[in-house]
Amino acid sequence: MSSARIEIAASILNADLGALREAVQAAEAAGVDRIHLDIMDGHFVPNLTFGLATVEALRSATKLPFDAHLMILSPGLWATRYVDAGCESVAIHVEAPDQHRVTLDAIRDSGGRAGLALDPETPIESLAPFRDQLDFALVMTVKSGFGGQSYRPEAAARMAAIRALVGERDGHPLPLHVDGGINATTAADAAAGGADLLVVGSALFSAQGPTGMGGAVRAIRESATR
Numbered sequence: 703m704s705s706a707r708i709e710i711a712a713s714i715l716n717a718d719l720g721a722l723r724e725a726v727q728a729a730e731a732a733g734v735d736r737i738h739l740d741i742m743d744g745h746f747v748p749n750l751t752f753g754l755a756t757v758e759a760l761r762s763a764t765k766l767p768f769d770a771h772l773m774i775l776s777p778g779l780w781a782t783r784y785v786d787a788g789c790e791s792v793a794i795h796v797e798a799p800d801q802h803r804v805t806l807d808a809i810r811d812s813g814g815r816a817g818l819a820l821d822p823e824t825p826i827e828s829l830a831p832f833r834d835q836l837d838f839a840l841v842m843t844v845k846s847g848f849g850g851q852s853y854r855p856e857a858a859a860r861m862a863a864i865r866a867l868v869g870e871r872d873g874h875p876l877p878l879h880v881d882g883g884i885n886a887t888t889a890a891d892a893a894a895g896g897a898d899l900l901v902v903g904s905a906l907f908s909a910q911g912p913t914g915m916g917g918a919v920r921a922i923r924e925s926a927t928r
């Protein structure tokens with residue numbers, strides 16, 4: 703596990719979709735490092751969320767970095783437009799039937815950091831052809847499409863295998879972002895597996911009680927640094 707501070711990205715998928723500006727600002731006030739934007743087209747995954755116009759509208763709500771997670775059939779058509787909309791990174795799904803080489807380079811050429819996301823059932827070898835074009839990998843610990851699912855414990859082993867497959871660049875291992883079912887309990891497992899960034903949705907937006915979302919962020923941070 704890296705001793706470096708693990709970043710927390712708030713997924714607003716499980717926030718009140720009728721008040722996303724407030725949700726972004728509440729996550730910032732609670733102490734998250736980044737905002738994770740789950741873009742779903744209703745075809746690649748059986749769910750439809752929000753798109754480019756919403757991301758453009760939210761950009762002015764916070765100075766926090768935006769990370770776009772494209773769960774869409776044609777990421778090549780859209781990826782650079784999310785960079786232009788103010789996303790610092792864009793993750794496209796390796797399972798999508800598209801020209802990933804072209805898209806990953808296009809994300810980087812437009813100034814963004816390029817990542818490939820892979821679902822739990824997808825063989826990690828699918829990342830191999832693109833290993834030199836990645837700035838990070840988005841390791842799904844739930845099947846893409848919905849928040850509030852349970853973390854799949856094989857994630858740590860998959861992260862280790864991805865690290866072995868992709869190797870190092872400039873002497874550093876590929877940054878691994880982990881997405882799905884992260885809470886104060888599962889964060890420790892993901893961190894032990896080598897996660898550099900944790901995407902957290904429902905564990906933040908369902909947080910109640912006196913410490914609310916800020917307490918949830920603190921608990922996750924503490925669990926991830928044990």
Ligand code: DX5
Pocket residue numbers: 713715716738740771844845846847848849850851881882883884901902903904905
């Ligand atoms: C699922 C999304 C995840 C998810 C995280 O397809 O990519 O970002 O919303 O939410 P929780 O933390 O509730 O699993």
Ligand code: ZN
Pocket residue numbers: 713738739740771881901
């Ligand atoms: Zn996501």
